[in-house]
Amino acid sequence: MLTYNLMVVDSSLLDELSSDEVDRIFGALADATRRDILTRVLQHEQSVSHLAEGYAMSFAAVQKHVAVLERAALVTKQRRGREQIVHGSPESIKRAAKLLDRYEGIWRERVQMIDNILAED
Amino acid sequence: MSIVSVEKDPQQLQLTVIAEFNAPPERVWQVWEDARQLERWWGPPTWPATFTQHDLAVGGTSKYFMTGPDGSKAPGWWITTAVDAPHHLTFDEGFADAEGNPVDLDDRTSFAVTLAEDAKGTKMTVVSTFLSAEQMEKMVTMGMIEGFTLAMGQIDEVLASA
Numbered sequence: 001m002l003t004y005n006l007m008v009v010d011s012s013l014l015d016e017l018s019s020d021e022v023d024r025i026f027g028a029l030a031d032a033t034r035r036d037i038l039t040r041v042l043q044h045e046q047s048v049s050h051l052a053e054g055y056a057m058s059f060a061a062v063q064k065h066v067a068v069l070e071r072a073a074l075v076t077k078q079r080r081g082r083e084q085i086v087h088g089s090p091e092s093i094k095r096a097a098k099l100l101d102r103y104e105g106i107w108r109e110r111v112q113m114i115d116n117i118l119a120e121d
Numbered sequence: 122m123s124i125v126s127v128e129k130d131p132q133q134l135q136l137t138v139i140a141e142f143n144a145p146p147e148r149v150w151q152v153w154e155d156a157r158q159l160e161r162w163w164g165p166p167t168w169p170a171t172f173t174q175h176d177l178a179v180g181g182t183s184k185y186f187m188t189g190p191d192g193s194k195a196p197g198w199w200i201t202t203a204v205d206a207p208h209h210l211t212f213d214e215g216f217a218d219a220e221g222n223p224v225d226l227d228d229r230t231s232f233a234v235t236l237a238e239d240a241k242g243t244k245m246t247v248v249s250t251f252l253s254a255e256q257m258e259k260m261v262t263m264g265m266i267e268g269f270t271l272a273m274g275q276i277d278e279v280l281a282s283a
Contacts, residue, residue: 104127106165107138107247113162114152115123118144 021073028072033057034065041075042088048077051086125244134251142243146236149243150207153177153234160185168195173221177201177210184221198223202231210234228252 028034037051052062066086069075076087128137142149152158156175164170164187174184183199196217203211215229223229235246 103136103249104129104138107127107136107249108124109165110162111124111138111140111245113166114140114149115142117152117158117161118142118148121144121148 024072025074028068028074031065031068033062034069037062037065037086038069038074038088041086042090045085045087047080047083047085049083136249138247138249140245140247141239141241142245144242146207146238146243149236149245153210154206156183175199177204177206179204183212184217186217186221194219196221208236 029038033055040046040051040054048063048066049059051066052059055062066075066077066084069086070077074089076089078085078087123141123143125139125141126137127139129135130137152162154177156172159175160170160172163172163185168187168189170185170187172183172185174182176182179201181201183201184196185199186194186196188194196219197214198217198221199212199214201210201212203209211231211233213229213231215226216224218224229252231250233246233248233250237244237246
């Protein structure tokens, strides 16, 4: 019964994310530049213009990438004077990663069980 | 652990698992082909699978259900889409009603299994492709039971009784 209770607790955690949200998170993380931007702002907050200096693309293009990350709730943006400061939101990232990790767990266990069957030969 | 690698592709909604086994492809094929062996690993230890029908032929249908600790049943179906024994198998999988018939044929996950001979015995590659993130969430929610099983060390019980 312990297993069952834990499962219920954790399902409610997943329920916090709607399928639209999950789609947005996976869509946002599918791009290498956006993953890079996310990595940078998770290390420390940065202005959009400072971020733009690091890429061979226009300020507007970088701003668009930031907007996609923002819609997926992976980052938050905040105006400070003339600057727009981008912060990472580790919570949503953790939840997205959890989904794929869980599915990975299913297969890790299946492979272990196949191993057990083969070991009986 | 015989897992060699796990690759996640969020954009394609794909998960690729590569594992190695100390047995030839012909032997590993049996754990997929023989329903009695398949049901020993398809469901988690706490939700064992029972296959009431299993036909690894192109167009063949398989019916199974998993039984939970409280006796509740989670039925599922497979339709085999390609077979080249003992090296290649593709099939679609989804949720079934109490009679084992698909709830929605379009709501499916696709699997591609490759068994290749290697120095150790067999390299097995399983590519799972989901149709949508929503669907992946459903599968994962069911699969969570397994994550916890692992976490609580119940796998040791399985190993001990095997």
